[in-house]
Amino acid sequence: MRSEDAAVLDDPVGGSLRCHHTALARRLGRADTYLPGVATFCAVPRDPDATDWADLARLLGRDGFADLFSCRATPPPDWEPVFALDGRQMIWTGDRPVEPRAASGDLVELSATDVPEMLDLAARTQPGPFWPRTHELGTYLGIRAGGNLVAMAGERLRPPGWTEISAVCTAPEARGRGHAARLVRALVSGVLSRNERPFLHVAETNTAAIALYDRLGFESRTQVTFRGFRTP
Structure with missing residues (x-):
């Protein structure tokens, strides 16, 4: 397996929302998430800026739950941490x-x-x-x-x-x-x-x-x- 074949797995949520799951997605700017009742997973660009976080917050609403899955980006400090779980x-x-x-x-x-x-x-x-x-x-x-x-x-x-x-x-x-x-x-x-x-x-x-x-x-x-x- 070539390394580039698996590179898409570094952002599996974003890759899904922008490919096979577009019909189940919501998007604002460069922020993506699933429709309510499908999943709570969210995606932002690899290096999100303040606008990206603001767009995701608008998608989710006040006190909304953002499951960032394996996203390595850190949200703004006023986003309240809910959980963190190590996995593979x-x-x-x-x-x-x-x-x-x-x-x-x-x-x-x-x-x-x-x-x-x-x-x-x-x-x-x-x-x-x-x-x-x-x-x-x-x-x-x-x-x-x-x-x-x-x-x-x-x-x-x-x-x-x-x-x-x-x-x-x-x-x-x-x-x-x-x-x-x-x-x-x-x-x-x-x-x-x-x-x-x-x-x-x-x-x-x-x-x-x-x-x-x-x-x-x-x-x-x-x-x-x-x-x-x-x-x-």
Whole structure:
């Protein structure tokens, strides 16, 4: 892989909002964010000026939440810090076989009718931000047991040439059965089938997930810090 092929992953939110997710984006000047209910991720230029921050504040409104994801720029001092979380970005290396989606017979593709269950599962397992319209970002797959949704994973950010795998979660009562691995393999297969490459983000403290992704064929590309702020 050439280094320039992955350079877009330095700003995956901005790359997504200006490419595959333009229909789900709001923009003012050089500031971008998602429509309400889809995601709270925001993007500004690599070296934002006062106008860029002011435009983002106008997009979000007073006391709005700005999830700057892995953006390294620092907002003005009157923006209130909400959280900071160390993590890493991992990319698919392609050195392991991928299980075709067809081989996973009980995997189902989730849709708008499944949103209440998806929101409930996300609330119970805390895989990361998940909102009523997050499923519109890409394909989401689930596993059901006894009619109940017990595991899911899906596609989130889509900068040019890449697709992020996200919301990988399993209900406590269904863990230890390989659901997460099967879901990720199926999603990887789908991403590769359209000539894109999978990537993902994971909290640095989630050592079990990091080990799983390593076994499935991902490798660490860079360390990141996820940060959130409140606008003045």
